[in-house]
Amino acid sequence: MSTFLSKPKNTILHRCQNDESTRARLKYQPWYHHIERQQGSRIWIDGRELLMMTSNDYLGLSENPKVIEAGQRALKDWGTSTTGARPANGSRTIHSRLEQKLAAFLGKEACQITAAGYLSCMAAVATFATKGDLILVDRNVHSSLWSGIMLSGARTERFAHNNPTDLREALGHEDKALPKLLILEGIYSMEGHIARLPELIKETQGHNCFTIMDDAHGFGVLGKNGEGTAAHFGMTADVDIICGSFSKSLSSTGGFIAASSALIEYLRTHSKQTIFSAAISPSQAACAEAALDILQSDPTIRTRLWDNTTYYKKILTDLGIDYWGSESPAVPIVIGETERAYRVWKKLYDLGIFTILAIAPGVPPGKDLLRTAVSARHTHEELDRVGEALAKTLKKS
Ligand code: PMP
DSSP: OOSOSSOOSSSHHHHHHTOHHHHHHHHHOOSSOOOOEEETTEEEETTEEEEEOOOOOTTOOTTOHHHHHHHHHHHHHHOSOOOSOHHHHOOOHHHHHHHHHHHHHHTOSEEEEESOHHHHHHHHHHHHOOTTOEEEEETTOOHHHHHHHHHHOOEEEEEOTTOHHHHHHHHTTSOTTSOEEEEEESBOTTTOOBOOHHHHHHHHTTSOEEEEEEOTTTTTTSSTTSOOHHHHTTOGGGOSEEEEESSSTTOSSOEEEEEOHHHHHHHHHHOHHHHTSOOOOHHHHHHHHHHHHHHHHOTHHHHHHHHHHHHHHHHHHHTTOOOTTOOSSEEEEEEESHHHHHHHHHHHHHTTEEOEEEOTTSSOTTOEEEEEEOOTTOOHHHHHHHHHHHHHHHHHO
């Protein structure tokens, strides 16, 4: 029997039922759509066709026959799951082969793959930062890195987004010998900005600083061959850890952490996310491997991606749309205030354009936006359609 005579208000259930964010989500319904069918850049919801502008399938490989075939073959060869973590249940050939290929591609000695980018990025921070260290973090980094920061117990200083001067100030009074970690994204997922890596690293010189970069959105997009942001700047050796996701350019699911052999062996000994979580499924690893092979052998896909990105941004510029100075295929459409952002999102949706509504605290206050992303698979005609829908929508909202 309950020990409470009247219904208490401080229960977990009461808190959940009265949560403002959940109420707003259920009121507006802009997230968690049920997609019935998809084909290339087209999706169907309630029987209606929409143009997908939110997918991070930058290279458009998610329906590539070679990628699909690799996944099917791995399912047949290895079954559906390893049903356990690698220290206990062992790695499969596909895991080790993909790790070797990724390490070589990224210019690092070793790599560890996991079942999700979130897990990889969280582990990258939580494993190497510890109590007594100082973390210097760009205030706009992804939630996975914040989760790692919270687990680490290290003291944390945030610096203004992509701002070397602010980083210098944060470092100003600190003991130079104290172990520090600089935490960045390569391409910022919401803003589309490229990290100002040369200037930021320069500020940390002489400060005993270790650099971790989440390159989920730079991988496959930047660099001469798609190796990512560190390679783009010729600074691979300056970034100690490169982590990221398979759910963008590699059109699979999973994540990676690439670094020196010493660091990866330390991670295999200490990372709870690695030791106590089941391996990425062999079929997902095989899809990522096939996509990596295609990315390396066909540079025309990246050329198409960048051509589409330039084309799309010209449309937005001509319409006078604020896209937050995005320097990449991740392109926000900044609206500002939440109610208006929702109205614009809904009108675009009604006109057959599928975007993501991103509101504070997911983005800085006053920067509520619709996130869009360009893929190599989009056609110019499709991007024109987005422009036409935006022109109609923004005038009236
Ligand atoms: N880092 C960044 C910058 C991301 O955008 C994401 C995914 N949105 C992740 C990490 C997590 O990756 P995953 O979806 O593979 O868990």
